[in-house]
Amino acid sequence: MAFSSDLDQITRAAAGDPAAVSALVDRYSGGVLAVATRMLGDVQEAEDVTQETFLRAWKALPDWQPRAKFSTWLHRVALNLCYDRLRKRREVTMEHLPERTDPALNPAEELEQKQRVRAVEAAIIALPERQAAALTLCALQGHSQAEAAEIMEVSVDALESLLARARRGLRASLMERTGS
């Protein structure tokens, strides 16, 4: 369903139809930005990656061949851009992660929640990049095993191995941080 709808919108977006362009941005920019944010831990860099990903998409639209889902292709481009940036900087800081507040929580709970979330975000970024990507795609973004494997260009078995190691690493890292 989404596949054929994508094709129609891609054709119209390539011709410059503003409604189709907006629909593609609204459908996919959040997912791309989320993957980049989880992988890079830097809001500005994640936005840059998202913009670069969409620029490449717009260039590719006129010659688009529906061999893969547009979503898969888009996430793969974003992931590769993240890998490039991570290779350029091995040391990651968490200073620029966005502040988020939940109005349902009281200040003490909110602080505790914020600390927990930041610890998880930091632990994900500290994982080896392919493990972080697998975990982000499946556990945070809700991609199916097949989709995530296709985005990462690995087999489902390899994806499972990455996911299992990611969860083990995450648990160990969080236990180390909390001292429990």
Place this chain on the structure above:
Amino acid sequence: MSARNITAERLLALIETYGADVDAYPEDERDSARALLTAEPQTFAAAVEEARSLDMLLQAVPAVDTPADLRARLIDSAPKPAKAAGRRWRLPVWIPAGAIASLSLGLFAGMSVAQTSTPAQEDQAQQLVYAALGFDTYSMDLEDEAPQ
């Protein structure tokens, strides 16, 4: 998709890989996983509990929304409609129309003058051209060129 029977070892691997929520498992293994968890809850209790605590931490990570300014930049960087893009480089309609009108008027005026000129006027005009080109006189050049 046909259901696949799984072993206790495979179920432990699924819990370790995907967490405590059976809905996150590969589709063809969900039914068997549920059946095994129901049949032998104690065997998997510790693994499920450990996985669930990590699942809860992951679920607490908030979703990322696209900020309005980024959305605007993404849309702005997209291809523009072909018509609008072409028109950007096209001259306004009145410029070629004006040029054609001027050319027609000039041709008409030129032809009108040529038709009304006399042989004496033409001779005078030719002398002026010769003088402008640096020759002394039109008549002298003609005499020099005349056969002896």
